[in-house]
Structures are given as structure tokens and as C-alpha cells.
Amino acid sequence: MSNSFGTAFRITTFGESHGAGLGVVVDGCPAGHPFPFARIAAQMARRRPGQGKLTSPRQEADLVRVLSGLEPDTQRTLGTPITMLVGNDDARSHHYDDLAELYRPSHADYTYDAKYGLRAVAGGGRASARETVGRVAAGALAEDLLAALHGVEIVAWVAEVADVIAPLPDLTTLTRDQVDASPVRCPDHAAAEAMIAAIDDARSSGDTVGGVIRCVARQVPPGWGAPVFDKLTAALAQAMMSLPASRGFEVGDGFASTRLRGSQHNDPFTIDPITGQIVTTTNHSGGIQGGISNGQPLRLAVAFKPVATIFQPQSTVTRQGQPIVFQPRGRHDPCVLPRAVPMVEAMAALVLCDHMLRARLARVGDLQP
Structure with missing residues (x-):
């Protein structure tokens, strides 16, 4: 079931990049929730291609059709599977005609062939980032x-592109409007301009660049997640590392914590003088301890490699094992980071919603705060 994700809140995505369409079936959504058409449309608009020179020029409206799971009059969820479908309107499959008999470097061409004995050539099929339509x-x-x-509030932003590293924003007040003020989706103006220049430089030479997206989830209650194999950390890692082009994952201080001593990294507990709740004075753990949320802001980061399709001559081999030099054509992102921001937010939300629903099975009570 590699196309499904989650336990209590479970999704199954379907469709190929250049097929008739793509979509998702959501199973486990509680009944009676007003369906968030506007929120979904907003996130789909942030994910879609054709947003400017920093993204693929492919033009897709990415309008969502809901085929099942809603009560017709009230548009509230029924508690039954919800099916959402998005059509492919601007696929140009002929751009891939020359690639049917060769393996592009660092793509899934060879590995899909090795596993299945055939593959969807046009657009890379389900190996394409367009598969994330259903996730978002x-x-x-x-x-x-x-x-x-x-x-709960979830906000992700572009923190690094190539060698440009933005200063950390105020995680208590950061908003999506601040993130979206720049087309590269970095809330720091100076860093955003340098990132745009780095992407433009790579694009002009037929190359690509990677970077890092950071994300914060505020108001996550303590107690979500489970010990050992179902740690919230592990679920988030699986979710983020399942995204196309992802190459690394961190929670809290992540790899930087290896350069600290325990006395520097530990998060002392105290009592909030206003709420009376147990809190920590620091948050090096990123809101998760023992694989379970501790009530502090959840902090994570995802590293993305440079897009594999570059517009330069490259050496490879054909399906028959013959050496060949080829140069791709078509429409591709010079940097995946700006469009990956809503993808990271989506995967964080899917994990947290799943563990929110699972938490009520672990103790007496319901979903109400």
C-alpha cells in the first residue's frame, strides 16, 4: 500500500503527471465538519505550476472537484470516504518521446523499470512532484x-537556497502572508532577493539548485504521538522523506544538536505564570520528546536536492545498455523549494491530524480542547 498514508486519518493518492487527472481519497475524516473549499483552493494555488519565472511554466488551474463524502445541502463531511479529483489540462507528453528508451540521471526511470518492468514515460508518472496534488x-x-x-497553526518557509541562508524569523508570529510576500517564499527580504538571484543564475545556465524548508506548528497539545515505532518524530520523518526530491529531515535543533553538550541542549521545565501549564524554557527538542508532543511549538526542517532535470548535455545509457548523450527539453522547475512549501505544510498537517485522532484512543476524552 505504498500509495496510502496514515492510520486514523488515511489518504490514498492516485493518478499520473500526464494522465487524465490526479486525486486523493481521504478515509477517517470525522462527520459534520464544514468542508474547507477556500482553504483547499488557497493551498492548491500555492502549489500549482506557472507562478512565475521561479517555477515550471506549465499552466494548470488545479481546481478540486469533490466526488464523494459530503452532505449535498450542508457541504459537511459525512464521515465516509472523501474523493477529490484534479484534472490535467496542460500536459505535453510529446516532450518525453525521446526519453522512452533511455534513463535520465537521478530520475526514477531506471528504478521503476527495475521494479515493474515498465514505467510511465511522460512526466515521470507518479514519480513526478505533480503527484503531490492529492497530498496538498x-x-x-x-x-x-x-x-x-x-x-493549530502550521507555517513553512524557504530557509535556504543553494548557499543563501536566511536568518530565523520570529516563530511565534510568522504568517503565510509574510512568507508569500516574496515569490521564493522566504520571509526575509534580503535573503529572498539573494535566493531569487541564485535560482535565476542556475536557470540561465540550464541548471538547478536545492535548499531547505523549515516549518513550525503552533498550539500542538502535549500527548500526540506514541512510543517506539509510532513516534511523532518518526511519522514526520516518513512524511517529509516521502516528498519528491527530499534528502534530509530534522526536528528541533537537528544535526546542530550534535555540536552541543547535554547541558546546552536540555529543555528545562517550568510553570507558565499566566496559564499555569507546564512548559519548557527553551525548545531545542522542537516540541517533541520521547516521540510525543510536549506542547511547545513543533519545529522541523526538510532538505531538498536540486531538481534532476537540467537543460545541459548529460551522459547516460539506453534501456538496452548503450551509452548515449542527451539534453532534456520541456517545462521544469529550476528550484523545487517555492512550490514545496505547501507540500511540507500538507504533510505536517496529515501527520498531526492522524495523531490527533489516534490520541483519543489512548485516553478517556474526546477531540474537544
């Missing part, structure tokens, strides 16, 4: 549930 739609629904039931 389902993630926006999950995010709406989280916000309605616990006030």
Missing part, C-alpha cells in the same frame, strides 16, 4: 480540522 488537497482538509479543534 487532503493536507488542507487535515489542517482545517486541526485549526477548528485545537487552534
Whole structure:
């Protein structure tokens, strides 16, 4: 079931990059929730191609059709599977005619052939980042549930592109409007301009660049996640590393914590003088301890490699093993980071919503805060 994700809130995505369309089936959404059409449309608009010179020029409206799971009159969820579908309107499959008999470097061409004995040549099929259409739609629904039931806020932003590293923003007040003020989706103006220049430089030479997206989830209650194999950390790692082009994952201080001593990295507990709740004075752990949320802001980061399709001559081999030099054509992102921001938010929301629903099975109580 490699096309499904989650336990209590479970999604199954379907469709190929250049097929008739793509979509998702969401199973486990509680009944009676007003369906968040506007939130889903907003996130789909942030994910879609054709947003400018920093992204693929492919033009897709990415309008979501809901085929099942809603009560017709009230548009509230029925508690039954919700099916969302997005059509492919601007696929140009002929761009891939020359690639049917060769393996592009660092793509899934060879590995899909090795596993299945055949592959979807046009657009890379389900190996394409277009597969994330279904994830983002389902993630926006999950995010709406989280916000309605616990006030959870999830904001991701581009923190690094190539060798440009932005200063850390104020994670208590950062908003999506601040992130979206720049087309590269970095809230720091100076860093954003340098990132745009780095992407433009790579694009002009037929090359690509990678980087890092950071994400914060605020108002996550303590107690979500489970010990050992179902740690919230492990679920988030699986979710983020399942995204196309992802190459690394961190929670809290991540790899930087290896350069600290325990006395520097530990998060002392105290009592909030206003709320009376147990809190930590620092948050090196990133809101997760022992694989379970501790009530502090959840901090994570995802590293993305440079897009594999570059417009330069490259050496490879054909399916018959013959050496060949080829140069790709078509429409591709010079940097995946700006469009990957809503993808990271979606996967964070899917994990948190799943563990929110699973948490009620672990103790007496319901979903209400």
C-alpha cells in the first residue's frame, strides 16, 4: 500500500503527471465538519505550476472537484470516504518521446523499470512532484480540522537556497502572508532577493539548485504521538522523506544538536505564570520528546536536492545498455523549494491530524480542547 498514508486519518493518492487527472481519497475524516473549499483552493494555488519565472511554466488551474463524502445541502463531511479529483489540462507528453528508451540521471526511470518492468514515460508518472496534488488537497482538509479543534497553526518557509541562508524569523508570529510576500517564499527580504538571484543564475545556465524548508506548528497539545515505532518524530520523518526530491529531515535543533553538550541542549521545565501549564524554557527538542508532543511549538526542517532535470548535455545509457548523450527539453522547475512549501505544510498537517485522532484512543476524552 505504498500509495496510502496514515492510520486514523488515511489518504490514498492516485493518478499520473500526464494522465487524465490526479486525486486523493481521504478515509477517517470525522462527520459534520464544514468542508474547507477556500482553504483547499488557497493551498492548491500555492502549489500549482506557472507562478512565475521561479517555477515550471506549465499552466494548470488545479481546481478540486469533490466526488464523494459530503452532505449535498450542508457541504459537511459525512464521515465516509472523501474523493477529490484534479484534472490535467496542460500536459505535453510529446516532450518525453525521446526519453522512452533511455534513463535520465537521478530520475526514477531506471528504478521503476527495475521494479515493474515498465514505467510511465511522460512526466515521470507518479514519480513526478505533480503527484503531490492529492497530498496538498487532503493536507488542507487535515489542517482545517486541526485549526477548528485545537487552534493549530502550521507555517513553512524557504530557509535556504543553494548557499543563501536566511536568518530565523520570529516563530511565534510568522504568517503565510509574510512568507508569500516574496515569490521564493522566504520571509526575509534580503535573503529572498539573494535566493531569487541564485535560482535565476542556475536557470540561465540550464541548471538547478536545492535548499531547505523549515516549518513550525503552533498550539500542538502535549500527548500526540506514541512510543517506539509510532513516534511523532518518526511519522514526520516518513512524511517529509516521502516528498519528491527530499534528502534530509530534522526536528528541533537537528544535526546542530550534535555540536552541543547535554547541558546546552536540555529543555528545562517550568510553570507558565499566566496559564499555569507546564512548559519548557527553551525548545531545542522542537516540541517533541520521547516521540510525543510536549506542547511547545513543533519545529522541523526538510532538505531538498536540486531538481534532476537540467537543460545541459548529460551522459547516460539506453534501456538496452548503450551509452548515449542527451539534453532534456520541456517545462521544469529550476528550484523545487517555492512550490514545496505547501507540500511540507500538507504533510505536517496529515501527520498531526492522524495523531490527533489516534490520541483519543489512548485516553478517556474526546477531540474537544
